[in-house]
Amino acid sequence: MKIGEKIKRIRLHRHMKQRELGELVGFTDGAANRIAQYESGFRVPKEDMVKKIAAALQVEECALLEPDTGNLEGIMETLFWLDEDMPDVLRCSLTMPLDKRPAEIGSATVPVIQTNAKTVPFNTQPTMLWSENDLLNCLLNTYAVMQYRYHTGKITHEKYFEWKLQWSFGSTITHSSPLSADIEALLQSEAEE
Incomplete structure (x- = not known):
C-alpha cells in the first residue's frame, strides 16, 4: 500500500479533514490541496514531512512508510x-x-x-x-x-x-x-x- 493511501486511511480513522491535517503539519494556503495530492499519489511527502504527518496523525512513522521486508x-x-x-x-x-x-x-x-x-x-x-x-x-x-x-x-x-x-x-x-x-x-x- 502506498504512503498516500495510508495517510488517507489513518486520517479518516482519526475523523480528520484534509485541511485539518494540512494545518497541523504547517501548510497555510492550500492545506487541503497538498494533503489531497499526497493521498492521491500525485505527490510523495519528503522524509521531514512524513515525520510531521506521523506526529500529526499520532502514529509511529513506520506505519506510514513503505515497509522494508528485509527487516x-x-x-x-x-x-x-x-x-x-x-x-x-x-x-x-x-x-x-x-x-x-x-x-x-x-x-x-x-x-x-x-x-x-x-x-x-x-x-x-x-x-x-x-x-x-x-x-x-x-x-x-x-x-x-x-x-x-x-x-x-x-x-x-x-x-x-x-x-x-x-x-x-x-x-x-x-x-x-x-x-x-x-x-x-x-x-x-x-x-x-
Whole structure:
C-alpha cells in the first residue's frame, strides 16, 4: 500500500479533514490541496514531512512508510496493512508445527499464519508458517493475540487498527518473557476445539 493511501486511511480513522491535517503539519494556503495530492499519489511527502504527518496523525512513522521486508519491523508492517486491505486472508494462531511432539513442547509456542480459504481448489488443510527466529516468533505471538482479541469481539476494529498504528518493537513483549494470560487462554481455547 502506498504512503498516500495510508495517510488517507489513518486520517479518516482519526475523523480528520484534509485541511485539518494540512494545518497541523504547517501548510497555510492550500492545506487541503497538498494533503489531497499526497493521498492521491500525485505527490510523495519528503522524509521531514512524513515525520510531521506521523506526529500529526499520532502514529509511529513506520506505519506510514513503505515497509522494508528485509527487516522484522517491515515484515510486521506488511502483515498489518495486508490485514487491513484484505481482512481474513491471513490469520494468526498459536500452535505447534507438525514436526514437534507434545513431549517437546516447553513453555514456548510457535505462531502460525494460516489461510482461511474455504473454496475449491483451496479447501485443503491450511499451510503452516513458522520461524526459527525467536524475535519474529515473539512478534507473531503478539500479533496473534491481538488478532484473536479482535476476532472474538474482545476489542473493536478501531482498537485493533489503533494497536497496529501504534505498534513498535518497544510495545511488543520480549521473547524471553513468560507467556501472557492472553496467549495461554488462546492456546487453551484452540486445544479444546
